Structure formats: C-alpha cells, structure tokens
Amino acid sequence: MIRFKWHTHSLKQLVLLAFFLAAIPLAILIFQSGNALVDQSERSRTLAREMLQSSQQTEELRILAEDVTRAARQYEIVKRPELRNRLEQQLDAYRALLQKLRLPPQLSPTANNLDDLLDSLSLQAEDEAAPHFEPADLDRLITSTQELISAIDQMFNSRLAELEQQVKAEQQRTGWQASALMLASTILILFFSARINRPVQHLIQHIRALGEGERNPSPQLSGPVELVQVNEQLNWLAERLTALEEDKARFLRHISHELKTPLTTLREGADILSEELAGPLTKNQHEIVHLLQQNSITLQELIEQLLDYNRLQQPHRLQIETVAIHSLLERIIAPFKLQIEQKKLQLELELNNIDAWDTDAHMLQRILANLISNAVHYSNEGGTICIKTCQTGSELELEVANTGPQIPDTDIPQLFEPFYQGKNRRRGPLKGSGIGLSIAAQASNALNAQLQVSRNSDGWVAFSLLLPSLEH
Numbered sequence: 001m002i003r004f005k006w007h008t009h010s011l012k013q014l015v016l017l018a019f020f021l022a023a024i025p026l027a028i029l030i031f032q033s034g035n036a037l038v039d040q041s042e043r044s045r046t047l048a049r050e051m052l053q054s055s056q057q058t059e060e061l062r063i064l065a066e067d068v069t070r071a072a073r074q075y076e077i078v079k080r081p082e083l084r085n086r087l088e089q090q091l092d093a094y095r096a097l098l099q100k101l102r103l104p105p106q107l108s109p110t111a112n113n114l115d116d117l118l119d120s121l122s123l124q125a126e127d128e129a130a131p132h133f134e135p136a137d138l139d140r141l142i143t144s145t146q147e148l149i150s151a152i153d154q155m156f157n158s159r160l161a162e163l164e165q166q167v168k169a170e171q172q173r174t175g176w177q178a179s180a181l182m183l184a185s186t187i188l189i190l191f192f193s194a195r196i197n198r199p200v201q202h203l204i205q206h207i208r209a210l211g212e213g214e215r216n217p218s219p220q221l222s223g224p225v226e227l228v229q230v231n232e233q234l235n236w237l238a239e240r241l242t243a244l245e246e247d248k249a250r251f252l253r254h255i256s257h258e259l260k261t262p263l264t265t266l267r268e269g270a271d272i273l274s275e276e277l278a279g280p281l282t283k284n285q286h287e288i289v290h291l292l293q294q295n296s297i298t299l300q301e302l303i304e305q306l307l308d309y310n311r312l313q314q315p316h317r318l319q320i321e322t323v324a325i326h327s328l329l330e331r332i333i334a335p336f337k338l339q340i341e342q343k344k345l346q347l348e349l350e351l352n353n354i355d356a357w358d359t360d361a362h363m364l365q366r367i368l369a370n371l372i373s374n375a376v377h378y379s380n381e382g383g384t385i386c387i388k389t390c391q392t393g394s395e396l397e398l399e400v401a402n403t404g405p406q407i408p409d410t411d412i413p414q415l416f417e418p419f420y421q422g423k424n425r426r427r428g429p430l431k432g433s434g435i436g437l438s439i440a441a442q443a444s445n446a447l448n449a450q451l452q453v454s455r456n457s458d459g460w461v462a463f464s465l466l467l468p469s470l471e472h
Helices: 011-078 081-100 107-124 135-211 225-274 285-315 327-342 361-378 436-446
Strands: 320-324 346-350 354-362 382-390 395-403 450-457 460-468
Touching: 011 081, 011 135, 081 107, 107 135, 135 225, 225 285, 320 327, 327 346, 327 382, 327 450, 327 460, 354 361, 361 382, 361 395, 361 436, 361 460, 436 450
Parallel strands: 346 382
Antiparallel strands: 320 354, 382 395, 395 460, 450 460
16 A cells, blocks of 8 residues: 655645645635625626626727817818828727617716717818817717716716625625634644745845845755755855956956056056157157046046955955045045135035044045045035044044036935946046945945935035044
8 A cells, every 4th residue: 555645844735735724714715605605706797798898888988089089180181081090990990889888778878979979070170171079079079978988987886885785795795604613724824934944035035135235155944945945056156256246356356456566567558658758759749648548537437346345345444544534535535626716616624523433444545536536536626625524423424515506316326336426427527437436335335434426506516425433
C-alpha cells in the first residue's frame, strides 16, 4: 500500500491546506444560505445585465448628441451636402437609439421632447443655401440627453437600493449562522496567513536591504521550502552584487588613474605652449591652446569627481574632529576666487559666531565644495552668493544660496541622483558632470545629515545642510 506523506513545509501544500480548511465553514455557509438567496441572485444578474446594456446605450446616446451638435455647427459653417447627409444620418441614429431604450412611463415626456427637438433640427437643416441652427436647440439637445441619462441612472439606483434592502433583510435572518462559521474561517485564515507572512516579511526586509546597499547575508529562514530557497538565492545575489560593485569600483579607480597620467602630460604641454616657452604663438594659436587648457581642466575635474564618487561607494570610517568652519570655507572658496571676480559676484558670509563643529572635515568639505561650485556656476552675472550658518538645537544648519534661475519643479525629485542633469545648464565654458550633488548627498548620508533644497523662489536658490554634532 502506497502511503502519501503530507508535509506543510512546502508553500504549495501549505496554501492548499489553508484554502481547504478555510473553505469548509464557508461551504457550509453557502449551502445554508444559497437556497434563500437564489431569487436575489437572479434579480441581481438581471439588473446587472440591464444596467450594463443601459450604460452602453446611454453612452452611445451621449456620443451621438455630441456628434449631432458638432455636425450641425460644421454644416452651418461649411454648407456642404456630405455634411448635411452625415447630420441626417446621425439624427436618424439618435432617433433609433432613443426608441430602442426601454424607458419607464415617467420618462416618456423627456423622450417626446427629444423627438420634437430632433424634428426641429431636421427642419433647420433643410435650407441648403443658408442653414441655420439655433444655439439654444443644440445646447438643449446636450442638456436634455444628459438629463435623460441621469434619470435612467437614478431609476437603476432606486432599483439597486431596493434589491440591496432585500438582500440585507435576508442576511439578517441568516446572520447568527454566518457569524460562527465566519469566525472559524477567520481564525484559520489568520493562522495560516501568519505562517506564510512571517517569512515573506523577512524576504521583503532582505530585498529592501539589498536595494539600500546592504550586502550582509541574511540568517537562515524557517518556513516553507520555496521561501527558504528564495532567501538563499537572495544571499547569493548579495554576494554577486558585492563582487560586481567591487569590479565597478576597481574599474573606475583604474581607468581614472590611467587617464590622469596622459592628462597631466597634456596639461603641462598646454601650459608650456601658453607661456610661449617653445616659441611665440599667433592669436589663433593662443585660442587653441586656451581651449586645450580649459578642456583639460574639465577632464581633470570629471576624473576627480569620479574618484570621489567611487570612494563614497566604499565602506569607510568617519574621522571626527573639531572643524573650524571659517577656515574650512576659506579653503573651499579659494579655488573659485577667479571665477567669482570674473562674474563680479558678491560673496556674503554670515557665520553667527559659530566657530567650530565636531564632524568629519573631509566629508563636510566634499558637501560644501559641491554646493559652492554650483552656486558659482549657476549665479547670474553680478549676482550674490550667501553662505549662512546657524545652530538649531543639537544641529548646525549650513545654507548656501545664490541668485540665479530657479530649479524647475520636475528636476527637484531627481536632483541628487547620480549623473542627472536638469533643464538648467551651468554657465561658463566648463560643463557639469551631473554627480556633484550626488556626491554631496552621499557625503551627507555618511554624516547622518539632511541635505535639501530650502529655497527656490524670488530669484534665489538655496541648499540647506542640517548637520548633527558627532562624537569623537
């Protein structure tokens, strides 16, 4: 004799068992109340068919009313025979559909008024030389059609409400039987749902952790074998993603370093030519050398940003120290002084007697350097850059604001995404890479800080950094 072993370790078997046990009380309830509800079910099906058919017909009637109105106005303007033929066809179709509707006696006056209105429109279309339609008649056709549709809907709503009252009365008569059976089904459903939901929630948390960059393997899962296998596959995926990220980081690191060597030679050569150490240059040659210098600087900035972006992807420990805010800002602003002078920008510092803050200096410098760089490049000629600091409780708020074009609302949700460049373009010969704000956002996350757009109106754009104080 063959024995079949039933194990609930399988998700399929567990679901089938849960369905079977939960269906038993429901089957009893259906059997006991089925005979009493046959009549109501038949009425419901009949009403549903009538409502569906009526809905289709009334929608077609509404479309025909709009087509008649449109065709009448076109014929009145263009006065072409084919337009008149189309109008007459649409009027005939409207009459036929109106007669096809099974309307109750109380709606007969409305239907008769529509018939009269259609006859009036037909008469108005008979003058081929100068057809004229009364605007009030065309508007009344749309209005009357909508009123008829609303009346039909109300009629069906009334019938539906009456049917619902009958069903409710029947439910009350069988409610005491249903309560016990439904309670039993609910207990069984909750039991099996908890047995399935617990490992599913574990998998959801694991997937969310993978999406947020956590690559630690998940502990052994207890539950249906299929979900255990999914958890094992997610652990394998985490290992695979870790390997791929290491490959990506290694590639970016190698390619960036490989590019820096020939770039240094190019920059040195361009500088030698610019200083005319190899001989005098013509005006055109100076312009070409200037282009070489500018683009080599751009390429070097892109390489540095790629290296910076790559470093932030790797696990790192914060180096907490007491950072002198004013000195840090001076170091960051120094490389931009020439651009600030060329654009005639006014630089305002409002430190509010905040001299130092405990944080990671390199991370904070990454954030402020990118924010100040954006402010310089996006500021209007002769505009203002304002850097403010203030302390709010245990947090330091650093705001970098500049006058210039506002950020489009469609750009703000993706502003801190890597390599995203919005509709506004940087002003000047050097083009952006689209990862500056992404680097600032990642550095902010590393500091448990919050970086956001705090102002985007009245010709000002401002970014605020809420920086907590970190312990040494």
